[in-house]
Amino acid sequence: MKKDLIGKARQGDLDAWEVLIREIYPQASKQAFCLLRDKDLALDAVQNTMLKVFNNLSGLKDDGAFTGWWRRILTNEVYLLLRFSSRVMPGITPELLNTGELSVEDAVTLKLEMGQAIKGLPLEQQQILLDIDLRGLNLQEAAVEYNLPLGTVKSRLFRARARLQETLKQYRKKPKERIDMTLEPSDIKDRICDYLEGTMEAAARNTFEQELSQNPAWQEEMKKQKDFLTFLHSLTGKITLSVAEIKDKVQAVIEKTEDYEEIVDATFFEQGKPTTMTSHIWFKKPDSYRTDGDSASTGPITVIMKDGIMLSWLADKRQVRKLILSQEYRERGNFNFPDSLKAMAENKSSRILGTEYLQGRPVLHVQFSEQVPGLGEMNTHHWMDKETWMPIRTEYYNVKGELVNRREVRELRLNQGLPDSLFELDLPEGVTIEEENSQVLNLPQDITLTEAAERLHQAPYSLPGQNYKIKHQWIEIKEGKGALLSMYSVLGEQNPLLIVTQGPVPHTNLPPNSSTEPVEIEFDGRKTTGGLIKVELAGVKYMLEWEDNGYYYTCGGQLEKAELLKVPGKLKRAE
Known part of the structure; x- marks a missing residue:
């Protein structure tokens, strides 16, 4: 490499700089990939290196040392990516790096603060710090490598560490919010x-x-x-x-994804016994979606969503159900895989377990972990296409390590140019859509029992006891009116054991082939009559519905018939 080219680049000659980069970029990319074995991380390391070389070339005194200089910067960028997760860093007070008592998000924020502080150091201090505190060189080795007096190396290292110490002290002093609890305005x-x-x-x-x-x-x-x-x-x-x-x-x-087609197996495991439902799914931007499926409870069913309308064609009943999608549903329920990842990561720690291959595709294996107090850790394993982040396989495990749910894509095709006609419902002759029965489909909203009481105009019923993880949501059925949906899960289990709904308007959505068996139940201290439906969907065996004083109630889930019939009698008014 000609020294005059380096000299011109140092003086601000952009043409010379461009030629210089073209010469070293392939070498840098190869070196970074060999060390990291990940093209995305390698790209990050190379880009950061090129930026530092450009910004600090004027400080290079010996043009002959250029190759060793930029390679050292690249090596340190690689070490920064690979080893910065270590909690121990020489020269930094251990208490400042201890993340054991921090929440996951604050532990990451602490590392981000540290990374920003390192990035903000003058290059000569930054490189000395990385070589000694991350690569593990001793002072004498660093002095030889940089051709500097030992005292200069010590001075630069001291100043870099002092600056990091101050950054971490300031971070530790910041107040952290610690409050549990759904958003409104965008x-x-x-x-x-x-x-x-x-x-x-x-x-x-x-x-x-x-x-x-x-x-x-x-x-x-x-x-x-x-x-x-x-x-x-x-x-x-x-x-x-x-x-x-x-x-x-x-x-x-x-x-990256304009449209996709996939065949998906959704499997529910009960005591190790699998029940699988297969769906054929198509999606095309901006909001066209279609799924074809078949189950014992519904028979063949086709669902199409397009232009804010959802149509469900139940072939056995020769019936079409129409729902209007609310604006919020269209914005947030738009089959956006980064959004689904966001929901999956909520309240959980996460780590990348590595790159694997499924269906011939390179996929990232991610583990999400949720701590269950007194019981241990509940894990979800998620394999996602490395380029598009589309889910390929997701497995849900309970706290005992037992597989309870699995969703797996058997076939996936991307960007085929799907025709618009695929998202039109081709109905048999004589079948029409009943427009007057159309309802608006809204997304559920998390809610407290106090807020639910205001909307229901009475105190809601709930199942007493402390052995459940409970989630309450509000589902709007008609404008201003809706139903409270309460999900009760056994601690350490992924799926709800029981779902209870209540509201002043009918809100059941029963399978078309279902039949109701009259049953006598006890509710609120008195006898009443309800209807029992055998559902046999994954995770739902039976559903029980009844009416009392102008309010409609249902309960259903994994309970056997005898246990489910006892639930209404156990419900108590929330205080």
Whole structure:
């Protein structure tokens, strides 16, 4: 490599710099990939290296040392990616790096703060720090490698460590929110991103923190954003990834897929015995979706969603059900795989277990873990296409390590140019869509029992006891009216054991082939009559429905018939 080319580049000659980069970029890419064995991480390391070389070339005194200089920068970028997860770093007070008592998101944030601080060091300090504290060189070896006096190496290392110490001390002093709890206005997400990114002006930040402390919904969204940031940082392998970069990464992933076709097996395991339902699914941007399936409870069924309308064709009943999709449903239920990953990462720790191959595709194997107090860890294993993030296989395990659910894509085809006609419902002669019975389909909203009481105009019924994990959601049926849905799960189990609904309007959506058996039950201290339906769907054996004082109730789930009939008598008014 000609020294005059390096000299011109150092003086700001962009043409010379371009020639220089063309010469070293292939070598840098090969070296990074050999060390990292991951093209995405290798690309990150090379790009960071080129940026540092460009910004610091003017400080290189010996043009003959250029090759060794840029290779050393690249090697340290690789070490930064590979080894920064270590909690122990020489020269840094151990207590400052201890993440054991931190939540997952705060532990990641601590590492991000550290990474940002390292990135912000002058290059000469940064390289000495990485060589000694991450690569493991001793002071004398670093002095020889950099051709510097031992005292200069010591001085640079001391200043770098001192700067990191101060950064970590300031982070530890920051107050952390610790509140559990669904978002409303869309601009709140942008404000939360600005807040997490640290781009808010001081006055705006203070105002936002005051509003945040008084708004549980914002606090919940903050927690969701942090959970997803945690997952994406591990997914991309980046230590320092800004919110803007994350948005760009997610958008790039979304843009890779224009349409897809897949055949999916969804398997439910009860005491090790599998029940599988197979679906054929098609999707085309922006919002065309179709699924064909068949089960004992529904018979052949085709569901098409397009232009805000959902049509369900039940062939055995020669019946078409029509639902109008709410705007929120269309925006948030748009078959966006990064969004589904966000939901999966919520309230869980996550780690990448490596690259594997399924269906001939390179896939990332991700593990999501949820701590169950007093019982241990409940895991979900997720294999996703490395390029598109589409799910290929997902397995859900209970706290005992037993497989309870599996979703597996048997065939996947991308970007075929699916025709629009595929998303039109071709009905047999004589079958029509009954427009007047159309309802609006809304997304469920998380809700407290206190909030539910206000909407129901009475205290809701709930199942007493502390042995369940309970989730309450509100489903709007008609404008201003809806039903409370309560899911009761045994601690350490992935699937709800029991689902109870209640509301002032009918809200059951029973399979078309179902028949109702009259049964006598006890509810609220008195006898009444209900209807028992044998469902035999995955995770739901029976459903029981009854009416009382103008309100409609249902319960159903994995319970056997005798146990389910006892549930209404156990329900008590919430206080």
